[in-house]
Amino acid sequence: MTRGARGIHKYMQINTATFKILTISVALLLTAFVLSLVVCIVTHTSPQSLLASIASEEIRFAIKLSLATSAVSTVMCIAVSIPAAYALARYDFPGKALVNTIVDLPLALPPVVAGVGLLILFGTTSFGEWLSGLGLVFVLTPFGIVIAQFAVNFSFMLLIMRSTFRGISPRYEYVAQTLGCNPIQAFLQTTLPMSKNGLIAGGIITWSKGIGEFGAALMLAGATRMKTETLPISLYLNMSCNDLELAIAAATILIVISIASLYTFERYVRSTHIY
Amino acid sequence: MIRIENVSKDLGEFKLNDATLQIDEGEYFIILGPTGAGKTILIETIAGIYRPDHGKIFLNGADITDTLPKNRQISMVYQDYMLFPHLTVAGNIGFGLRQKKIAKSEITVKTDEIAELLGVSHLLSRYPGTLSGGEKQRIAIARAVVTEPKVLLLDEPLSALDSRTTERLQEELARIHEITGTTTIHVTHSFGEAFALGDRIAVMCGGRIIQVGTPDDVFRRPNSEFIADFVGVENLFRGKSVVHDDIALVRADGISMVSSSLKSGDVSISIRPEDILVSKKETETSARNSFYGEITEVKNMGTIVRVVVDVGVPFVVALTKQSYEDMELLCGVHVWIVFKASAVHLF
Numbered sequence: 052m053t054r055g056a057r058g059i060h061k062y063m064q065i066n067t068a069t070f071k072i073l074t075i076s077v078a079l080l081l082t083a084f085v086l087s088l089v090v091c092i093v094t095h096t097s098p099q100s101l102l103a104s105i106a107s108e109e110i111r112f113a114i115k116l117s118l119a120t121s122a123v124s125t126v127m128c129i130a131v132s133i134p135a136a137y138a139l140a141r142y143d144f145p146g147k148a149l150v151n152t153i154v155d156l157p158l159a160l161p162p163v164v165a166g167v168g169l170l171i172l173f174g175t176t177s178f179g180e181w182l183s184g185l186g187l188v189f190v191l192t193p194f195g196i197v198i199a200q201f202a203v204n205f206s207f208m209l210l211i212m213r214s215t216f217r218g219i220s221p222r223y224e225y226v227a228q229t230l231g232c233n234p235i236q237a238f239l240q241t242t243l244p245m246s247k248n249g250l251i252a253g254g255i256i257t258w259s260k261g262i263g264e265f266g267a268a269l270m271l272a273g274a275t276r277m278k279t280e281t282l283p284i285s286l287y288l289n290m291s292c293n294d295l296e297l298a299i300a301a302a303t304i305l306i307v308i309s310i311a312s313l314y315t316f317e318r319y320v321r322s323t324h325i326y
Numbered sequence: 327m328i329r330i331e332n333v334s335k336d337l338g339e340f341k342l343n344d345a346t347l348q349i350d351e352g353e354y355f356i357i358l359g360p361t362g363a364g365k366t367i368l369i370e371t372i373a374g375i376y377r378p379d380h381g382k383i384f385l386n387g388a389d390i391t392d393t394l395p396k397n398r399q400i401s402m403v404y405q406d407y408m409l410f411p412h413l414t415v416a417g418n419i420g421f422g423l424r425q426k427k428i429a430k431s432e433i434t435v436k437t438d439e440i441a442e443l444l445g446v447s448h449l450l451s452r453y454p455g456t457l458s459g460g461e462k463q464r465i466a467i468a469r470a471v472v473t474e475p476k477v478l479l480l481d482e483p484l485s486a487l488d489s490r491t492t493e494r495l496q497e498e499l500a501r502i503h504e505i506t507g508t509t510t511i512h513v514t515h516s517f518g519e520a521f522a523l524g525d526r527i528a529v530m531c532g533g534r535i536i537q538v539g540t541p542d543d544v545f546r547r548p549n550s551e552f553i554a555d556f557v558g559v560e561n562l563f564r565g566k567s568v569v570h571d572d573i574a575l576v577r578a579d580g581i582s583m584v585s586s587s588l589k590s591g592d593v594s595i596s597i598r599p600e601d602i603l604v605s606k607k608e609t610e611t612s613a614r615n616s617f618y619g620e621i622t623e624v625k626n627m628g629t630i631v632r633v634v635v636d637v638g639v640p641f642v643v644a645l646t647k648q649s650y651e652d653m654e655l656l657c658g659v660h661v662w663i664v665f666k667a668s669a670v671h672l673f
Contacts, residue, residue, distance in 0.1 A: 222408045225375045228395040229402045230473060231425030240421075244412045 092302050095295070104300035112277055113285040113301060120193060120281060121261030124200035128208040128257045129250070136212035137238070141221060157206040165202050166270025173198070173271065193279055195272030200261040207260060208253045215249030216242065252319040259312035263305060327351045328372065328477055328509065333381030335371055341533035342367045345381070349477075349511060349526075354503050356524035357513045358544075360556060364533035365513040369479045372511065373402050385476060396425070398477075401470035405482035407462040409454035415441075415465050416450040422473035440472040443505070444498070460491035464498070471506060480512040484519060496522060517557045521545065529553050549673055551594045560632075560642040561597040567672055573614075574672060579639040583615040585670035593672040599632060599644035601669035605662045606653065614667040617641070621659050624650075635663050 096104070104110055138144075139151055157165060173179040173189040182189070189195040219242050227237035265283040272279040274288055282301045289298035328349045335342040342364045349355045357365045371378055374395035382391045390398055401422070409418050416437055423433045441447045444464040454462055463483060470478055483499070484492040500523055503510055514520055520527050521541045529537045529544060537549045548554040554562050565578025567590050574585040578595055585595070603613070619637030631650040633643045641663055645655070655661065 220406075220408065222404055222406075223410060225370065225373070225395075226402055226404070226408045226469075227410075227421070228375070229373050229398070229400060229475075229479075230422030230469070231396045233394065233396055236425070241410055245410075247412070 089306055092299060092306065095299050100296050101300055101303060104296045105304065107297065107300070109277065109280070110285065110297060110300050110304075113280050113282045114304060116193060116196070116279075117262050117281040117283075120196040120200060121258050121264075124197045124204065124261045125208075125254055125258040127197070127201045128205040129254060131205055132208040132212045132253070133243075136209050137216050137242075139209075140213050140216035154209055155206055157203055158210070160203075162199075162203045162264065162266030163270055166199060166267035169195075169199060169202055169267060169271045189271060191271075191273045191275065191279065193272065196264075196268045196279055196281060199267035199271045200264045203264055203267045204257045204260045208257045211249050211253035211256070212246065215246045215253075219245050248319050252316055255312050255316045255319070259308060259316075262308050327386055328511075329384040330368075330372065331382045331384070333368075333371060333378045333383065335367055335376050335378050337367060337376070340364055340367050342371065342378075343533040345535050347528055347535060347538065349509060351386075352507045352509055354500075354510045354512065354523055354525045356520040356527040356541075357511060357530055358515065358517065358520045358524075358527050358556075359530035360515055363530040365530050366481055367533075368530070369402070369481055369511055369513055372477070373400050373479055374398050399473070399475050400477045400479060401473060401475035402479045403463070403466045403470045403481065403483050405485050407454070407459075407466045407486075409462055409465055409469075411454055413453075414450065415446065415452050415454065415457075418454065418465055419450075419468045419472055421469060426473070436472055440468045443502070444468045458491075459487050460495060463487065463495060467499075467502065471502060471508070474506075475508060478508045478510045480510065482513055482515070485514070485516070492519075499523060517545075529556070531556075545598075547671055547673070548596065551673075554594065554596050554673070560599055561595075561602075563595045563639065565593060565595055567591065567593045573667060574670075576670065576672065581617065581638050583670055584667045585672050586667040587670065587672035589672040596671045596673070597641070597665055597669050599642045601665050602641060602643040603664045604633065604635070604643055604645065604653065604655065605664065606659075608662050609664075611664055612666070613664045615670065616662055616664045618660065618662050621655055621657050621661060624655065624657060635661060637663065 093101075135154065139147065139154075170190065173182065173195070179189070187194065189198050223241040223245065224232075224234070224237040227241045228234065232240060262281075263283055264281075265287070268279070268281065269284065269287070274280065274284045276288060280288065282305050286298050286301040286305070289295070289301065330345055330347040333342060333345045340362065345364075345368055357368060359365050367376065370376055372383060374390070374393060378391065382389055384390065385398065385400070409415075410421065413421065419437045419440060420433045423436060428436075437450070438447065441450055444467060446461060446464050446468060449457060449461060449465070454465070457465070463486075467480075467483070480499070484495055487495065496519060499510075499512070502508075503523075512519075512523060524541050526539060527537075527541055527544045528535050531552055537544055537553055539547075544553065545557055548557060551562070563578040565576050567574045567576045567585070569575075569588050569590045572588070574588055574590065576583050576585050576593065576595060583595075603611075608616070608618070617635075617637035619635045619641075621633055622636045622640065623634035625632040625634075626647075629647055631645050631647055633645060633650070633655055635641050635643055643663060645653075
C-alpha cells in the first residue's frame with residue numbers, strides 16, 4: 052500500500068458523528084465571533100455613561116437625522132421600485148436584460164464609489180447646477196444623505212419587488228380588468244395587496260441599510276457635526292477625535308436597530324406566500 | 327352575439343392565426359383543442375386582455391376591438407380560479423359589483439343570491455386559501471356571473487378538478503347557463519365536456535380554427551385526420567376511394583368497403599364504434615359492409631364494452647354490456663361485423 056492510499060484510508064475513517072461535530076463547531080465559532088463584537092461594544096462603557104451619551108444633544112441629533120433621512124429615502128426607494136420592478140417583472144422591451152443588470156449594479160458597487168459619482172453628478176455637471184438653482188443642493192447637505200441612501204439602497208427594494216411581482220400571476224389583474232378595473236386599479240386592488248409581505252420585507256431591509264449608510268453619504272454630504280451627522284457619521288467623527296463614549300452610544304443604537312430589523316425581516320420573509 | 331373577424335395575435339410562444347367565428351346570443355359555445363392550440367389567447371383577446379395584431383371583434387354589432395376590458399361586460403373564469411387571496415369569498419364575489427359603485431346593501435343581496443345559486447353560501451366569510459378546488463371554481467364562476475356579463479368566458483374551468491367534481495360542476499354550468507341564458511364560451515381539451523355542454527364546437531389547432539359545427543357534426547364528420555384523432559374516433563384508416571354510381575368504393579389496408587360519402591382519391595376513413603353491429607352468424611341485412619374476423623381484445627368500460635375485431639384490420643366495436651354478455655363474446659370467438667355505407671365517413 053502506498054503512503055497516499057493509506058492517507059485516504061485514514062481520512063475515510065472520519066464517521067458521520069465526527070463530521071457533524073466538526074461542522075457545528077465552525078458554526079458555533081462564527082456565532083461566538085459575532086457575539087463578541089457586539090458584547091465588546093456594549094460593555095465598553097458603563098450603562099450609566101451609555102445612557103448619558105445617548106441623551107446628549109449630539110447623539111439625539113444623529114438619531115433624528117438618521118431616522119428622518121432613512122425614512123425619506125425608503126419611501127423614495129419604494130415609490131420608484133414598485134413601477135420599475137413591475138415593468139421588469141411583467142413586460143418585455145428592448146434592452147431589458149441590460150436594464151436589469153444596471154439597476155442591480157448598486158448591490159455590488161462599493162458605496163464610496165457611488166458617492167463619488169453622486170458628488171460629480173450634483174457638484175460639477177450642469178444638471179447639478181440646474182438643481183441648485185431650484186434650491187435642491189445635495190452637496191454637503193442632509194438632502195445629500197437622502198440621495199446617497201437612495202442611490203445605494205433602491206436596488207434591494209427593486210430586487211425584492213421584482214421577484215415578488217414575478218411570483219404573482221398576471222391573470223389576477225386580467226380577471227380584475229374584466230370585472231371593471233382599469234389597469235392601474237387592477238394592479239392596486241390585486242397584485243399590490245398580494246405583494247404585502249414583499250413590500251414589508253423590502254422596506255425594512257432598505258430602511259435598515261439606509262440607517263447604516265456611510266460611504267456614499269460621507270462622499271456627498273460630508274461629515275459635518277450637527278449638520279450631516281447621522282449615526283454612522285457620528286460614530287466615525289467621535290472615533291476620529293477619540294470621544295469614545297459618544298461613538299459607543301452611536302454604535303449601540305445601530306446594533307439595536309440592526310437586530311430589530313433583522314428579526315422583522317426574517318419574520319416577513321419566512322411568511323411570504325407566493326400566490 | 328359575438329363576431330370575431332380574421333383575428334390574429336402573436337405572443338411568441340402562443341399564436342392565434344386568422345380566426346373568424348360567430349357565436350350567437352345565448353349560445354353555449356365550445357372551443358376545443360389540444361394544449362398550445364391558441365384557445366386561451368383567443369378568449370383573452372375576446373376579453374380585451376390583448377389587442378389583436380389584425381382583425382376585429384364585434385359584440386352585438388358594436389366594434390369592441392379597442393374597448394377596454396372593463397367596458398366590455400365580458401367576464402372570465404380561469405382553470406386555476408385566480409381568486410384574490412387577500413379577500414374573503416364574499417369580497418371576491420362582490421369585486422366586480424364594487425367597481426361599479428353599487429350600493430353596499432345591494433352588493434350583499436346579489437352576493438348572497440349568487441352564492442345560494444352556486445351552493446357556496448356557507449363559505450362567504452372564508453378566505454380562498456383554505457378551500458377545495460371545486461369550491462374555488464364555484465366561487466370564481468359566481469364572481470364572473472354576478473356582474474351579469476353579456477358574455478361569460480370559461481378557460482378550462484373543469485380541468486384542474488377530480489372527475490367527480492368535474493361531473494358535478496359540468497351539470498352546474500349547464501344549469502347556470504339555462505338560468506341566466508348568458509352567451510358562454512367554454513375552452514376545453516376534453517371532447518366529453520364539449521359533447522355534453524356545447525351547442526356548437528370550434529376545433530382549434532396550431533392557432534387556427536379548423537372546424538366549427540355541432541358536437542355531432544364534429545364527431546361524425548371530422549374534416550381532418552387531426553380532429554378525428556383528437557376527438558377519439560377509433561376506426562380511422564387511410565385508403566383510396568373511387569366514386570361510381572353514387573357510391574364510393576374504398577380500399578384500405580387490404581379490405582374494401584362502400585361509403586355514401588362521395589369523395590374520391592386518397593381519403594381518411596372513419597367509422598364510429600357505435601355504428602358497427604356484431605353478429606355470430608352471417609345475416610342478410612341492408613347494410614352494405616360485412617366482414618368476418620376474430621375478437622382479439624375486449625375492453626370493459628362500465629356500461630359500454632369495446633371489442634376489437636380483426637378482419638385483416640382491427641375494428642373497434644362498441645356494445646352495451648348487456649348485449650356483450652348475452653352474445654358471449656370472448657377473445658378468440660369469430661364474428662361478423664356489419665355497418666352501413668352511411669356509417670363510413672370519408673374526409
